[in-house]
Amino acid sequence: MSTPTFGSTLARGALAGVLAGLAGAAVQYFLTEVPLEAALAVEEARPADPGAAEHHGELFDRGTQLLGGLLATVVFGLAIGAVFAVVYARLRHRLPGRADFDRALLLGGVGFLVVSLLPGLKYPANPPGVGDPSTVEERTLLYLAVIVAGLVLANLAPWFNRFLAGKGWDRSTRLAVTGLSTVVLLALVVFLLPANNDPIPADIPSTLLWQFRLYSLIQLATVWTVLAAAFGLLLDRQQRTAEAPALVA
Incomplete structure (x- = not known):
């Protein structure tokens, strides 16, 4: 079995990262955005602090902020995909598994555990106003x-x-x-x-708080799952394409 080049591995990691970012953006739009909007509404309903500086309004409206957040998720996916590919290229020979897909899933599972789940359990995400x-x-x-x-x-x-x-x-x-x-x-x-x-402010309902935390973890789990699966499938497809001429010969 031939070893994929670093350049091809990095390119497939970037592509898998973009796909993962798009999947994460979808979860953000349909799930995470619901408690986020509710938290923003609670924050805006609070009485103004007399000692605070004069409020000049938001620089961007909510629609622009939402679009920016979705684009940031895709860019995050691209970045983490590139890092994932570099780590995979260095550790490929040490990862257990009979195929690149198996190894990629294992590395993705470890990445989610260490980078997202473990810190998320100790210091869970909080919505605006918390x-x-x-x-x-x-x-x-x-x-x-x-x-x-x-x-x-x-x-x-x-x-x-x-x-x-x-x-x-x-x-x-x-x-x-x-x-x-x-x-x-x-x-x-x-x-x-x-x-x-x-x-935790008294005006933040506990259901809203834990819904935001749960949806944030689901979003991260989606990114890692799609990243690992897409990366492994792309590498396996490359491997089969490279081996096809030899099998024909």
Whole structure:
């Protein structure tokens, strides 16, 4: 089986990223936008702060903001697709699986777990009007700390698996011990890092808050799923096309 070139892998990653961004934009438009609009309505209904500076209105209307958000999701998909392709090109020989589609799905699952699900569970997304603006920098650093810790553990897991293999452990036991150890360490990361103590305003319904958080995770899961599946299918198709002349010969 031939190894795809870096250029072809990067091009397919970018294309898969655009498709993933379009899928994420669709979820944003039909799902995430519903609680987002409700949160904006609550925020606008709040009485004006007398000590605040004079309000000059929004620079862009809501329709323009929505279009910009959808385009940003597509651009995000393109960027993450390119990064995904670079990581895949470097790790392809180390990823288990009989085909590129299997390997791509595995890498996509790890990416979603480390980059989206783990930090999303510890510091879930909040709609507009929730969160103290003065703590944005602190919350951003903590969010990045969860991602870094997850990436470190994701890289340690294969090393630990190979270490156990060198000790003569059988494959099923190695996978069970490695998986359990990784889950325990991830749980410790979530438990030990400080929580976000920003108060939830009383005028934000709990159903709206959790609906926004759930839809945000669904949007991210959609992006990662479409990215991994499209990337794997594109690579498999390239592989079959490259091998066809040899089979005919």
